[in-house]
Amino acid sequence: GEDVEQSLFLSVREGDSSVINCTYTDSSSTYLYWYKQEPGAGLQLLTYIFSNMDMKQDQRLTVLLNKKDKHLSLRIADTQTGDSAIYFCAESTGDAGNMLTFGGGTRLMVKP
């Protein structure tokens, strides 16, 4: 079965880099997503990566995928207080339509 896991909490200082980690279990073709959720708001799509890629970069965001270890990470460069939010990784696999399996979410706190 599918299982996506994340650490619960991360605290960084403004200007530092943040790295949020996620592990998944499904080894079939898959898309992996990062969503950001601010308090009381919906989920904002940040970026995604397909399982045949190792890395994807989009401005301050870098996604790294280690297929062997089934490990996904999101690096935020020059973290700002506006980056404080809950970050969810999610997996969508080829054998389940478009069903997303979410991790439990990582709460990122950015201190000034």
Place this chain on the structure above:
Amino acid sequence: DTEVTQTPKHLVMGMTNKKSLKCEQHMGHRAMYWYKQKAKKPPELMFVYSYEKLSINESVPSRFSPECPNSSLLNLHLHALQPEDSALYLCASSQDFSYTDTQYFGPGTRLTVL
């Protein structure tokens, strides 16, 4: 434009009330979703509509009744809810119901059942 809109933003209702949540997208997406999210938890899928037909019902109680009147609109009708149904209700849409299609979420409706 990747906007999904939801109304109302907040809703307070009693256990005997009937109310509806509305979701709209104008991206030409053919799959639409309802999720329920409790505090500090990830979203849980409730229903999926694909090409205006109900494709998935994740064993949701009948007091929640989805409706897809057209390809741009998704409703969730609520009746005789319980206090434990209080949550953030999120709508999402994707181009199609394929694992390659990204889901875009709306801002949610915060529901409180008294």
